[in-house]
Amino acid sequence: EIEAGQEGYVPDRIPGKPGEKLKLKFTRTVDGECLAELKTPDGKKVMLPKGEPVEIAVTVPEDGEVKFACGMDMFFGVIVAEKS
Numbered sequence: 915e916i917e918a919g920q921e922g923y924v925p926d927r928i929p930g931k932p933g934e935k936l937k938l939k940f941t942r943t944v945d946g947e948c949l950a951e952l953k954t955p956d957g958k959k960v961m962l963p964k965g966e967p968v969e970i971a972v973t974v975p976e977d978g979e980v981k982f983a984c985g986m987d988m989f990f991g992v993i994v995a996e997k998s
Contacts, residue, residue: 918952918962919943922989923982930974932995941967951985955993959985 917924918940930936942949942962952960955972962968972980972993979992 915939915941915967916991917941917943918949918984918989922949922984923991926989926991928991928993929996930993932974932976932997934974936972936974936993938970938972939967940970941965948984948986948988953983953985953987955980955982 916928916938919942928936928938940952940962942964945964950962950964952962952970954960954970960968960970974993975995977995979994981990981992983990
């Protein structure tokens with residue numbers, strides 16, 4: 915679960931195994947336009963209504979990291995491939 919709130923995305927670093935499929939649950943807890951929209955790692959834009967959890971399916975990259983961001987590119991988070 916990820917809070918989209920006053921401090922941005924918490925947590926803002928999501929580890930996973932390379933190629934692993936994850937379901938991230940975002941919940942916006944503040945007013946304002948910035949965090950009302952989420953740019954997913956694959957470039958899609960998803961609305962985050964305040965107080966309503968929104969599930970996003972993502973795949974951990976094979977190597978490195980991929981980024982997600984708010985609609986205004988002010989807050990970021992990353993999904994990081996961690997080698998075992």
